[in-house]
Amino acid sequence: MQSRGEEVLKTAAITKIYPDGTQALRGVDFDLARGEVHGLLGENGAGKTTLSKILSGILRPTSGDVFVNGKKAEVRHPKEALKLGVGMVHQHFTLVRNFTAFENILLGTDVNPKGAGASKARQEILALSKDVGLGVELDAKVEDLALGAQQRVELLKMLYRKVQILILDEPTSSLTAPETVDLFKAVRRLKEEGKSAIFITHKLNEVLEICDRITVLRHGEVSGRIEAANADTKTLARMMVGRDVVFDLVKEPSHAGDPILEVSDLVVRGNRGEDAVKGVSFAVRRGEIFGIAGVEGNGQTELEEALSGVRRPSRGKIKLGGLEISSLSNNEIRKHSVGLIPEDRRQMGLILDMSVAENSILGREWERRFRGQGIALAWAKVKDHASRLIRSFEILVKGPDSPAKSMSGGNQQKVVVSRELTDDPDFVLAAQPTRGLDVAASDYIRRLLLKTRDSGKGVLVISADLDEVLQLSDVIGVMYEGKLLEVGPTEKMTRHKVGMLMGGVKE
Numbered sequence: 009m010q011s012r013g014e015e016v017l018k019t020a021a022i023t024k025i026y027p028d029g030t031q032a033l034r035g036v037d038f039d040l041a042r043g044e045v046h047g048l049l050g051e052n053g054a055g056k057t058t059l060s061k062i063l064s065g066i067l068r069p070t071s072g073d074v075f076v077n078g079k080k081a082e083v084r085h086p087k088e089a090l091k092l093g094v095g096m097v098h099q100h101f102t103l104v105r106n107f108t109a110f111e112n113i114l115l116g117t118d119v120n121p122k123g124a125g126a127s128k129a130r131q132e133i134l135a136l137s138k139d140v141g142l143g144v145e146l147d148a149k150v151e152d153l154a155l156g157a158q159q160r161v162e163l164l165k166m167l168y169r170k171v172q173i174l175i176l177d178e179p180t181s182s183l184t185a186p187e188t189v190d191l192f193k194a195v196r197r198l199k200e201e202g203k204s205a206i207f208i209t210h211k212l213n214e215v216l217e218i219c220d221r222i223t224v225l226r227h228g229e230v231s232g233r234i235e236a237a238n239a240d241t242k243t244l245a246r247m248m249v250g251r252d253v254v255f256d257l258v259k260e261p262s263h264a265g266d267p268i269l270e271v272s273d274l275v276v277r278g279n280r281g282e283d284a285v286k287g288v289s290f291a292v293r294r295g296e297i298f299g300i301a302g303v304e305g306n307g308q309t310e311l312e313e314a315l316s317g318v319r320r321p322s323r324g325k326i327k328l329g330g331l332e333i334s335s336l337s338n339n340e341i342r343k344h345s346v347g348l349i350p351e352d353r354r355q356m357g358l359i360l361d362m363s364v365a366e367n368s369i370l371g372r373e374w375e376r377r378f379r380g381q382g383i384a385l386a387w388a389k390v391k392d393h394a395s396r397l398i399r400s401f402e403i404l405v406k407g408p409d410s411p412a413k414s415m416s417g418g419n420q421q422k423v424v425v426s427r428e429l430t431d432d433p434d435f436v437l438a439a440q441p442t443r444g445l446d447v448a449a450s451d452y453i454r455r456l457l458l459k460t461r462d463s464g465k466g467v468l469v470i471s472a473d474l475d476e477v478l479q480l481s482d483v484i485g486v487m488y489e490g491k492l493l494e495v496g497p498t499e500k501m502t503r504h505k506v507g508m509l510m511g512g513v514k515e
């Protein structure tokens with residue numbers, strides 16, 4: 009075993025009780041060495057983000073101490089944490105969307121992006137980004153950047169502030185495979201410079217690849233700690249969940265029927281006015297899962313938005329059960345027994361300030377079953393519905409009245425997925441359905457999608473996770489630069505072939 013550097017960060021008996029009484033952490037001892045990448049694992053709601061927020065000064069612990077470089081530290085504010093060299097890249101980005109990357113990186117520093125120090129700052133940032141191998145278009149608006157690029161901005165923002173300890177909360181959940189490779193290279197380079205990182209992920213292979221040591225949280229307690237060299241995915245899953253997790257999904261042969269969704273010659277413009285979807289045609293049949301693989305940013309988002317009525321196509325047809333829907337709104341489409349799991353749940357799927365109960369009927373408020381006499385919502389019925397979802401999907405939340413923002417990232421996701429799958433829809437569009445979900449919850453959602461298909465419904469899965477597409481789909485289409493490069497039955501679409509197609513290579 010390699011010898012570890014000196015301790016740069018330590019916590020002693022950290023507890024956190026949120027104002028609503030939720031106990032998120034129970035006596036957590038954690039330590040981090042110089043030059044170490046320390047993985048933090050745990051189920052959705054285990055307390056990973058809460059601990060990270062305490063270390064980075066966003067939250068105060070209820071009790072317990074934090075030590076930085078051997079000294080007891082009072083981190084009352086992110087600025088104080090940054091002074092101590094501790095910075096966090098958030099699970100859900102905190103960038104200002106209509107500012108440029110450059111403006112975002114400088115935000116909160118005393119350099120004015122249009123002032124005297126700006127060109128020096130620009131040089132420094134460019135040098136940093138070259139150093140660690142993370143390129144960004146500094147003058148692009150954040151809202152026009154792909155998620156991977158947004159994350160590079162967040163990372164540069166921290167590096168520009170000279171952090172020594174970097175907390176990365178699910179940094180790879182929206183990265184493509186090549187972007188993940190680049191991020192890992194950057195992390196290794198930072199390690200060589202003697203910096204340390206706390207690395208949070210639900211992807212067990214990643215944790216084994218990049219981490220030196222791994223700490224597992226379970227219900228707010230440390231349930232185990234292990235050297236990565238001595239760990240494997242099975243052991244880690246068991247440490248997280250407290251029992252063995254079976255990973256193999258049983259898939260019955262499909263019995264595909266008539267098409268339920270027919271897309272022909274669809275053209276959709278992106279935010280910059282360019283054609284992001286360039287004449288795509290395909291059909292999803294009942295009793296079948298059609299999977300669209302592809303590196304993110306190749307038109308999948310725009311396709312998803314056009315299919316769900318939030319972006320009007322500039323050409324082509326979308327038919328659902330024979331009905332032309334390309335000019336219908338999102339709400340109108342939902343009335344046709346459709347489940348829509350959007351890629352960007354926090355922008356499109358949830359209203360964070362509203363309660364879980366309100367969110368559990370979002371887009372379905374008009375349905376009779378949630379109404380009393382007249383037009384008023386019957387709150388008792390809405391809460392009942394929410395409580396049922398909470399129970400059957402094991403959503404971790406105090407109750408239906410809690411605000412959505414009080415849930416962990418993965419549990420927010422479960423609210424959207426449960427809402428969209430629960431009413432037995434005829435057609436489901438699932439974009440990145442398991443992003444941010446722990447191994448057990450991902451498995452559960454995948455089983456549900458298969459069940460939906462087995463009951464004769466049509467399912468379209470759009471996912472950047474190649475394993476997920478290969479595992480679930482009966483038919484696979486690969487999207488590249490706005491086009492479906494090739495479509496074929498899963499038996500004919502090998503991992504190698506799909507991988508090549510994702511890179512634009514047609515053999």
Ligand SMILES: Nc1ncnc2c1ncn2[C@@H]1O[C@H](COP(=O)(O)OP(=O)(O)OP(=O)(O)O)[C@@H](O)[C@H]1O
Nearest residue numbers: 026030032052053054055056057058414416417418
């Ligand atoms: N603002 C809040 N108010 C009340 N409870 C909260 C709040 N934020 C988080 N919690 C609760 O604290 C617990 C830990 O949440 P946390 O976000 O730390 O989990 P996590 O391990 O990061 O999960 P995930 O993998 O889903 O991101 C959960 O039970 C969550 O519901």
Ligand SMILES: [Mg+2]
Nearest residue numbers: 057099416417
């Ligand atoms: Mg989290």
